[in-house]
Amino acid sequence: MGKKKTLTGALLAAAVMTVAGCSGQGTATGETANAPADPADASGTIxxxxHRTDLVQDGTMDKYAAEFNETYPxxxxxxxxxxxxxxxxxxxxxxxxxxxxxxxxxAVAKNDYPKFFAPLGSAGELGGKYRFSDKAEVAGxxxxxxxxxxxxxxVYNKAVWKKAGITDWPTTPEEFLDDLRAIEARTDSLPYYTNFKDAWPLTAWSNSIGSVTCDAKANDKLGGAVSPWKRGSELNTIDSVLYGIVKEGLSEKDPNTTNWEASKGMLAKGEIATMQLGSWAISQMRAAAExxxxxxxxxxxMPFPVQKGGKYxxxxxxxxxxxVNIHSEHKTAARAWIDWxxxxxxxxxxxxxVPALKTAPMPSTLQDFVDNDVSFLERSEANTGQVNAIDNAAEIGLNKPDYRQQLVDLARSARKGSLEDFFADLDKRWNEAAATAGS
Known part of the structure; x- marks a missing residue:
């Protein structure tokens, strides 16, 4: 089984969580789940x-546990x-x-984290050590x-792109579409594959917010009546690329028949030239090739096809x-596992x-980015709670596949309307929701 989500909580859903009475493992005292000063201080069964069913089924996680037990017997x-x-x-x-x-x-609202999880430390302490710590920070x-x-x-097949006569990464959305047109004209490969039927891969497009303007705080700036799809905006640019691909017939003829697992082998063999995904997918595609x-x-x-100051x-x-579950009776052991x-x-x-530990090197899968001086920006999550509240109230789903499935349907004429009207409706709903939610 392959990975079925993007890096950023791709299956976001509006849900109301309530904590039942303390009828289970332990008591929600709210104390910090501290790492043990001595490995011998950690004990118990946790x-x-x-979500990684593949790594449990093939025994990989048990191997990790065995290594962990060498330090925490x-x-x-x-x-x-x-x-x-x-x-x-x-x-x-x-x-x-x-x-x-x-x-x-x-589905758990960020501001509700203290109801369900034990704190792991202060923002100052953990923020200096780990990337992405602000995603799970509440009140310090x-x-x-x-x-x-x-x-x-x-993710793309270099051999196919080279066969089409393309040697450099595109620097603009129009160049990107030109390259896909060249693949269509000069090769037998499908230029682009949407993974429409499995749906979740469509959510990865939202992770390019910030790449267009080279702004790590771009997602935070959605927290208001800002018309996110207005002309020249990040989401307008991102979604216009997807619309253009499908509108020009550069993707599969019937998106309802796509298959995620099969797409890995198809891209590896060059039957598909390009797919928009997170860098986690590279190793899965290479494994399919082998x-x-x-x-x-x-x-x-390759990075999203926009440059700022000559850089991606x-x-x-x-x-x-x-x-760590706030009710766990083995918080020290649980924290020891997470740290290890x-x-x-x-x-x-x-x-x-990309490792969470800041001192660890970038993975070999991103060597092309390192070699080509692509700037890495850690996305700010400071305003995620507010942005999510607006998104949920607007019933759009930046991190759900639905609205981009609607966009694909619009582009292939399975849905009536124009792209301009589609964006205008999204902006209207977003701005109206911002007036009542997220504040």
Whole structure:
């Protein structure tokens, strides 16, 4: 099973969470889940809830636990992998029995974190050590540590692009579309694949917010009646690219028949030229190439086609954040696991992802970005709570696939209307919601 989400809580849903009475594991005292001063101080059995069913099924997580036990022999780690992670955990969180360690579900409002999770330390303490800590910061305390981060861009088959006569990354949206037209004309490959049917890959487009203007705070600036889709805006630029691809027939003829798992092998073989995804996908595409007997080095990654001052910018966004259940009776052991997994396991490097630990190097999967002097910007999450509140009230779903599926349908004439009217409606709903939500 492949990864089924983007780095930034892609399956965001409006949900009301209530904490049931203390009928489960422990008491919600609100004390900090501190790391043990001595490994011998950590003991007990902890349950780790995870969305990575693939890594539990193939024994990878058990191998990590065995390595962890070399340092923490008194802690027993059990894993529970959930296929519908968001849906199942959301239900469990109406009780106090939702594991000892869990990935914070996207459905939990940021301002509600203190109701469900034990604080892990102050923003000052953890912010200097880890990337993405502000995503889980509430009132100066941090409630989650990122598993890893991702850069956003386009996974592409270098051999196909070269066959089409393209040697340089496009620097503008129009150049990008020109390149896809060249692939259409000069190769047998499908220029672009939407992954429309699986839906969740469409949410990755929102992770390019900030890349267009090279502004790490671009997402924060959506927290008001700012008409996010007005002409010249980031979302106007981003969504116009997707619209243009589909409108010109540069993607699959019937998006209702796309298949995520199959798309990996198709891109590896050059049947597909390009897909918009997070950098976490690079290693999966290269693995598909090796499995299919094609060259894994043909899998490349390019930034969003806009430059600022002659440079590309790539916003780094957090994937799931690891948290400690506020009701856990083994908070010290739970925190020991999170710290070890983040700093010592090598997980992010093996996944080809951006490490949460600031002192760790960038992954080899992003070597092309490093070599081409792409600027990495850690996305600010300071205003995420307000932006999410507006987004939910507007019923748009920046981090849900629905509105971009509507955009694709509009572009392929399966939905009536113009792009200008579509953007105007989104702006109207957003601005009206901003007047009543998020303040």
């Amino acid at each position: 349950k780790v809830l995870t 008194e802690v027993k780690v059990k894993f529970e992998a959930l296929t519908d992670y968001e849906g199942e955990v959301k239900i469990r969180m109406n009780t106090d029995d939702y594991g000892d360690v869990l990935m914070i579900p996207a 305390k941090v409630y989650g540590i990122s598993t890893f981060g991702t850069a956003n861009g386009f 499995k299919g007997g094609t060259d894994p080095d043909a899998i490349g990654f 910018c790539a916003v780094l966004a957090s994937d799931y954040q690891q948290a 997994f983040t700093e010592k396991s090598g997980f992010s490097a093996k996944e080809g992802a």
